[in-house]
Every structure is written in C-alpha cells, then in structure tokens.
Amino acid sequence: MNSGEFKFDGSASAPLTLVLAHGARAPMDSPFMEEIVRGLAGTECRVVRFEFPYMRARREHGRPKAPDREPVLVDCWRAVVESLGGGQRLVIGGKSLGGRIASMIADECGVRGLICLGYPFHPPGRVSSDSRIRHLKSIETPTLIVQGSRDRFGGRAEVEKYVLSSRVQIAWIEGGDHSFRAHAGSGRTDQQNLAAVIEVVRLFLATLPH
Numbered sequence: 001m002n003s004g005e006f007k008f009d010g011s012a013s014a015p016l017t018l019v020l021a022h023g024a025r026a027p028m029d030s031p032f033m034e035e036i037v038r039g040l041a042g043t044e045c046r047v048v049r050f051e052f053p054y055m056r057a058r059r060e061h062g063r064p065k066a067p068d069r070e071p072v073l074v075d076c077w078r079a080v081v082e083s084l085g086g087g088q089r090l091v092i093g094g095k096s097l098g099g100r101i102a103s104m105i106a107d108e109c110g111v112r113g114l115i116c117l118g119y120p121f122h123p124p125g126r127v128s129s130d131s132r133i134r135h136l137k138s139i140e141t142p143t144l145i146v147q148g149s150r151d152r153f154g155g156r157a158e159v160e161k162y163v164l165s166s167r168v169q170i171a172w173i174e175g176g177d178h179s180f181r182a183h184a185g186s187g188r189t190d191q192q193n194l195a196a197v198i199e200v201v202r203l204f205l206a207t208l209p210h
Contacts (some may be wrong), residue, residue, distance in 0.1 A: 001076075001083045005056070007049040010041030015210035018091045018115070019048045019080060021098025024067050027055050032095065032179055032194075036117065039198030045205060048084065052076050052098075073101045078109065087111035091208065096120050096153070096178065099145075100132060106141040113208045114143040115201055118178045121154030121162075136164045143168045144204040146197050148176025150183055171200040 007028060018040065022028045028049040041047040052073055054065045067073070081087050087109035092102045099116030106114045121132055136143075143165070149156040149172050156172055173193050175186025180193040 001050065001079050005050055006084075008046065009037050009049075010046035011043045012046060014042070014044055014046040016044065016091060016112070016205055016208065017046045017048060017084065017089060018093070018205070019050070019084060019102075020092075020115075021077070021080075021094030021102060022049070022051060022055060023094070023096035023098055023118070026095075027051060027059060035194050036198060036201075039195070040201060040205075045202075050076075050080050067097060070101070073097075074104055077101050077105050081105070081109045081111070091115060091205065093117065093144075103139065103143070104135060106143070107139055111141060113204070114139075114141045115204065116143070116145045117197065117201075118151060118180065119145045119147060119154060120178075121159055124152040127158050133162055133164065136162075136168055139165045139167055141167060142204075142208060144201065145170045146173065146180075146200055147171070148173045148178060148180050148193075150175060151178045153178050169204075171204075173197060 022033060028051050037047045052068055053076060054068045058065045081090060084090060090111050091113040092111050093099045093115030094102055095117045100120055103114055103116060147154060147170055173180050173196055175183040175188055176193045180197055181190050182188040182193050
C-alpha cells in the first residue's frame with residue numbers, strides 16, 4: 001500500500017502509532033471513527049486509518065459492495081503493517097470486522113498491542129459458534145477488547161463464559177450496543193459511552209512500552 005491510501009492524525013513523532021481499520025459497513029471516516037480518532041490522536045499517539053479493498057472500491061464507484069473474503073482482508077492487514085515499518089512500531093486494531101482481522105495477524109506481525117472496538121464474537125443469533133475466538137484463547141499480544149454489554153455480536157452474559165488468553169482484557173461499556181450506543185434505560189448518553197471507550201483505550205495505550 002502507498003501513503004496516499006492512509007489517513008494520518010496526530011504527531012508523526014508520537015511514541016506510539018495506532019493503526020485502525022473500519023467495520024464491515026462504514027468507511028474509515030465514518031462519524032464513529034472520526035470521534036474515536038479525535039479523542040486519541042495527538043502528541044502521544046499518532047492514529048493511522050486505511051480501508052480494505054472492497055471499501056476503497058465502494059468509495060471509487062459509489063456502489064455498495066460486500067466485504068472481501070477473509071484471506072484478502074488478512075493480506076491487506078499484513079501489507080498495511082509492512083508499509084508502516086513493521087509490527088514492532090505499531091498497535092493495531094479497529095471497529096468490529098477491522099479489529100477481528102487485526103487480531104488474526106497480531107502475533108504473526110509482532111505488534112506492540114491490539115485494540116478491538118466492538119469485537120464480533122459471533123454472528124447475531126449464533127452464540128454457539130466459536131470460530132471467531134479460537135485464536136483469542138492463545139493470543140500472546142497484549143489485547144484490549146472494548147465491548148458494549150448489550151452487543152448482539154457478543155454481550156456480557158455469553159462473553160464472560162469464554163476462556164480467553166490471559167493477555168486479553170475486556171472493558172465493558174454498560175448498556176452499549178455494537179457501536180456503543182446507549183440503551184434508553186441505561187441513564188447514559190451515546191457521547192458518554194464514546195468518551196468511556198476513548199478513556200479505556202488511552203489507559204491501555206499508556207501500559208504499553210513506548
């Protein structure tokens with residue numbers, strides 16, 4: 001990938017670089033991604049965004065396109081890490097699909113850390129499937145999963161039953177859905193939930209070696 005395919009925010013001299021991929025349906029500059037980046041990018045953390053091939057094609061042609069097959073997504077992530085100088089310089093992750101694919105190459109690429117914002121533990125209604133968590137049982141990369149307690153892709157009730165690697169920590173956003181939107185009865189607002197997401201990510205980044 002070339003530099004023109006990335007979106008950079010924050011200082012180029014920041015001690016940490018966080019690379020974020022988008023979710024299945026929304027692009028790298030969606031309101032959700034913009035809010036997260038505004039809260040994280042600065043002198044201590046540079047944030048880099050990119051889009052998978054199917055999303056770049058949608059942007060170019062203006063037509064909806066289904067996500068690429070998993071091998072294409074994995075190879076795209078590998079190319080991103082290589083283009084940015086290698087995993088030892090990077091924390092990687094993303095929203096939903098973007099974070100899941102990042103988790104599949106984190107150990108292989110030797111990244112500093114992994115951040116998943118709304119991990120899709122299973123398709124809605126298919127709680128018995130464990131195909132998306134097998135690698136999380138043995139992952140060695142320091143990992144933060146930020147999850148809404150009411151996420152249809154993995155809420156607190158089922159996720160707390162999983163036996164994952166000791167390197168994985170899960171931060172729960174109470175009453176939040178897959179995009180951390182607040183449940184009407186939670187007494188919280190969407191903005192409060194996003195602020196909580198940003199705060200737990202910042203705290204996690206502070207624990208990683210610079």
